[in-house]
Amino acid sequence: MADESVTTVRTTADACVVGAGPVGLLAALALGRQGWQVTLLERRPEPAPGGPPSGAPAVVNIVQPVTLHLLNQLGLLDRLTEGAGIIPGAEIYFGGHLAARYRYAELDGSPVPHALSIRSFDLVRLLLAELAELSNVTVVWEADTQALTRGRDGAGSTLTVVTPEQRLVVDARFVLAADGRSSTIRELAGIPAEVVPSTGSYLDVVVPSPPDWDGVARAHFGAHGYLLETRRAEEGLVLVWITDSVTAAQVTEGPIELLVETLSGVVPRLADWIAEHIKDWDQVRRVQHHFVRTKTWNLDNVVLVGDSAHGMHAFGGQGLNTSLQDAACLAEMVDSALRGDTAAGIERYEALRRPFIEAFQSLQVSNTQEPPAGAAAEEERAPEFEVLALGQPAIRPLIADAAAFLAEDNGQHRR
Template sequence: MADQSAATGRTITTDVCVVGAGPVGLLAALALGRQGWQVTLLERRPQPAPDANPKGPAVVNIVQPVTLHLLDRLGLLEQLSERAGVIPGAEIYFGGHLAAQYSYAELADCPVPHALSIRPFDLVRLLLSEVTDLPNVTVLWEADTEALVSGPDGGETLTVRTGEESLTVRARFVLAADGRESTVRELAGIPTEVMPAGGSYLDVVVPSPPDWDGAARAHFGAHGYLLETRRAEEGLVLVWITDADTAGKVVEGPVEGLVEMLSGVVPRLADWIAEHVTDWAQVRRVQHHFVRTKTWSQGNVVLIGDSAHGMHAFGGQGLNTSLQDAACLAEAVDSALRGDAAAGIESYEAVRRPFIEAFQSLQVSNTQQPPAPAAGEEERAPEFEVLALGQPRIRPLIADAARFLAADLDQHRR
């Protein structure tokens, strides 16, 4: 069992230091820990209780088949599925008319025949249980990173405070998975833009309607963008993304105005929405941010997920691309630790960054005022195949990462 308390010594020497114990940092720590590397995982928050549940409305994420395949290679898919909602496919509507209908099971080369709607906390709990079973992984809770110094040999030294104790962590690599306001990124001096997304994002959860088939449905029109999808293993989430003025006219009035707007976009659910959306307290409002950095790595410091490329929720690619980061970059770091060239990290960024930035631009086009005035509705929708399988140029790297995650420890040179 990994040590989850503050270390007793003032210096910890480790192969990899992962900063951030969200899903992304935990996946990276698990992937590298299973290869036998010494991993130190730092998290500024307190250790969660085993049976703790987050307060407030449960945030959900749609995890696409390409990402589920990575979790399956780690042996986690069956357990993750127990508290998740299965999404068999999707429908796309433009101006109220069905324009496209997709089934994951009918998509060529789809590694898992569905997507899953999950609570991120459930994924964290599952990954954490696997990480803490590894004797070579040390988890330090309530650990604040205060300084970062790169050594002449390529190693990294962090000054970390845990309670009253100041520790030194010496690592060959540091993986920053500490989110859009990344402390490690700031300490490394990597130039970054963190920009609040324009427009407005609101969501509301209602019970699953009778005979609902579980398919995700995306509606594009003058109202902006409306998504109806599963809320984990039960419930329906209605997500409305539009410009600030359009939303403002609705949210300044009674909740019936929101009910009228939602019902006008999805008339088949009008009675159900009116029955179950009765108070503004049910509606969650979120401010998303975009993150763009000059580089995703500097020396042996590597940014992963939101630390490198924070996104809007539109298209549901934030968690997916971040988990793919963790798997692909863990493989690249493993290779570097074994003495191979570290060019895999730079190569990953070269392939991935253009897609990420183009997707961020697509998200902007769906939140500006008014939504995408110069673009046809079809141009505002992401490609289903790319969401399900990943961008074409990244698929070979993800396939390599899947093999890496599934490989036996004995097959590696560590």
């Protein structure tokens, strides 16, 4: 029986976005700037001014030039760069030997001459500030979505949401599920999904940047697994070690000196620096990643975006990048559908995107298992730098269209 003491409020929206992480915020902002009525639901409490969302991990991501271009179209790049670490390029090593050297500024077609290492909550903070300027976007915090009646044959969907203050019923023409790998909306919509934990191990540790370090990201492949040295926003140097679970257990069950020895063996030029600055296991962060595979990314007017559609491992740094690209492209397609375009392209986008995502997930799986032997086998494990920097070739035209879409702002709903 319903609690009659709780006030029920019914509202309508052109789009209801669920999840106020970077992906959901970008989608809500893109649609809001087009003048659509947007309701954004987030289960966590509203973050304190200047701070991360409650319960959100201090995640740092490498954002590639193609994704930075999308954020630049929203007017965010300069502000985002202020608290970020600039990454001018990358180098790939196999068995300790330099195999490839890349610089973003030398890459033909790169819209930005570098990548950025950013804290996710810095991006969240900037996107929230932009949303606060729009009177047609309503953000509901501590929103627990309990029911979803999916629209069919062009009809809208209805979400039933409980907050500490009220029971909210949202009638929405489109629902965008950006609520992560354990997506409530995906489950309520009846979209089958497989959420599989990675069999490998991911450890990272942050140390101060060496005085002579140039900021270049360096990926080391070898018998140890995979080690990445790169910037952690503006905080210093982060060493990310991805290996099979057996090797990780052998190291992590021993003294911290064993980890120091392992990392120093991979990057001898940093051996003294690593030994000086890694002293305790409390400095080491261990993360369990998951792969998400769903039967479909779109059912009637419910659209899965980002991790709710295709959660990834951190290897290759493409999780946030592909998700933000998806959010921009799908927001443009939802905009077209709201304007009456029956061929808006949402299904076509999935058809183009899914094979790339699944192939990349397979590459990530191979890099979290026992490493193959031989230099040739090692080289097969490295993703193509151009694809990381500029995005999947098949959807680059769609990303270009989305970039132009993000730059549009009718300005009619600014406070």
